[in-house]
Amino acid sequence: MFELNDAVIAWRQHLASRPDINNDDLDEFEDHLREEIADLQQAGLAPEEAFLVACRRLGDADALTGAFPTSDPVQRRGLRLRWLALGAVVMMALFAFMLLASRFTMGIPNIPHVEPPVLTTTRFIHAIFQIGLLAVGTLLVWRFLAGDQAARKIQNMGAASVAGIMAAVVLGGASLVLMVSYFLGGGPAMVMSSMPGLQTAPVIMYFKFWLPVLVLLSLPVLLLSVVWLMTRKKG
Amino acid sequence: MTLSKELVAASTIPLVLSLLAHDDSYGYALIKRIRELSGERIAWSDGMLYPVLRRLESQGLIASYWNKAPSGRRRRYYRIETPGRQELDRLIEQWSLVSTVFTRLQKESPPCSN
Numbered sequence: 001m002f003e004l005n006d007a008v009i010a011w012r013q014h015l016a017s018r019p020d021i022n023n024d025d026l027d028e029f030e031d032h033l034r035e036e037i038a039d040l041q042q043a044g045l046a047p048e049e050a051f052l053v054a055c056r057r058l059g060d061a062d063a064l065t066g067a068f069p070t071s072d073p074v075q076r077r078g079l080r081l082r083w084l085a086l087g088a089v090v091m092m093a094l095f096a097f098m099l100l101a102s103r104f105t106m107g108i109p110n111i112p113h114v115e116p117p118v119l120t121t122t123r124f125i126h127a128i129f130q131i132g133l134l135a136v137g138t139l140l141v142w143r144f145l146a147g148d149q150a151a152r153k154i155q156n157m158g159a160a161s162v163a164g165i166m167a168a169v170v171l172g173g174a175s176l177v178l179m180v181s182y183f184l185g186g187g188p189a190m191v192m193s194s195m196p197g198l199q200t201a202p203v204i205m206y207f208k209f210w211l212p213v214l215v216l217l218s219l220p221v222l223l224l225s226v227v228w229l230m231t232r233k234k235g
Numbered sequence: 236m237t238l239s240k241e242l243v244a245a246s247t248i249p250l251v252l253s254l255l256a257h258d259d260s261y262g263y264a265l266i267k268r269i270r271e272l273s274g275e276r277i278a279w280s281d282g283m284l285y286p287v288l289r290r291l292e293s294q295g296l297i298a299s300y301w302n303k304a305p306s307g308r309r310r311r312y313y314r315i316e317t318p319g320r321q322e323l324d325r326l327i328e329q330w331s332l333v334s335t336v337f338t339r340l341q342k343e344s345p346p347c348s349n
Contacts, residue, residue, distance in 0.1 A: 024301075025285075028311045031304060032263045032281065039267075059282025066286025 002048040008033060011055060018061045025064075033058055238277055247279070247287050249330060252323040255297055255315040261304075262288065262311070288313060296322050 012030050015021055021029075033054050040050035058064070238246070254265055266281050291297045296319035304310035315323070 024311065027309055028262060028285075031261075031306075031308050031310050034306070034308070035263045036281070057281045059280050063280065063282030064285050066283075066289065 002051075004037070004047045004051060007048075007051050008037075015061055015064070018065065020065050021061065029058065029064060243277065243279065246277075247284075248291065249323065249326040250277075251284070251287060251291065252296065252315060252319055252326065255313055256320060256323055259312045259314040261313065265313075291319070294318075 008030065011033065012026055015029060016026055036054040036057060037047075037050045040053055041047060045053065250269060251265060254260060254268055260268070262284055263281070266279055266284055269277050269279060288297070288299075292299055292313070295316060297313050298316050299311050299313050301309050302312050
């Protein structure tokens, strides 16, 4: 026995397997299919016939997404951007681990009489916290880019603007993660003064030079990409 | 008589813009309206409309929004934007130019007949 509702659900699930069709698209196509089926049934077709005719009229996934020669070349860019964003956040995760490792290699060892032995554990907790933060960030970026409006807005930008924003996100995000974990770790006061054993040249260099440089570097990049966005030509 | 593939492709955008210039609409209704107005002779394959709508939206000629359909499902409606109206004026001008030239040629010199 043909079950119309099940057939439509199966049809929708089949389309949902396509990465270039999002939930909004599915809702739109399903609404179209159901309208067409209703009209065909009203014209006297049996449910199964109506379903088959409506499916054929609506066409396959390639037709619906325009994945044929005359299609829009930016159609699939949203998806690539999502992978790009994921890549950027994974890079940030690697960066967080690198920072953790660098604390050991940059002459910041566990000094028994200054640092409690728990500190190594604390460092790992910080690393896990950072990774968690990055995971949440990835999820947010992914959801944002999956949204139809946002994806289309980004698809309209030039590649240079997108690269600028990505750079700003990576640098800004990295410095944010750095600052958060830095202050969670006790802040500069603790690191710089209550640990006299840590007052080595590379440590001072790290906190007084490299950290501000990283933060300052991200600001003009962010500013540049904003200016870029405001002045870009609509294409 | 049905339209050739090339002519369907060329006329889709002006037709969609004209329909939306009258009133906001959604995918299936647009296709149904074209079928009706052309006496079933312009039969778009339904699916091909959506890439066109996406492209027009990404170009800022039209915009989409969600609303509840009488059936209770949510439905994506499209409306024409100011650049879309300007583009439509341009396209209408082009089409009437071709049509005018065509009509004049038909009048001035009879079609070749051996």
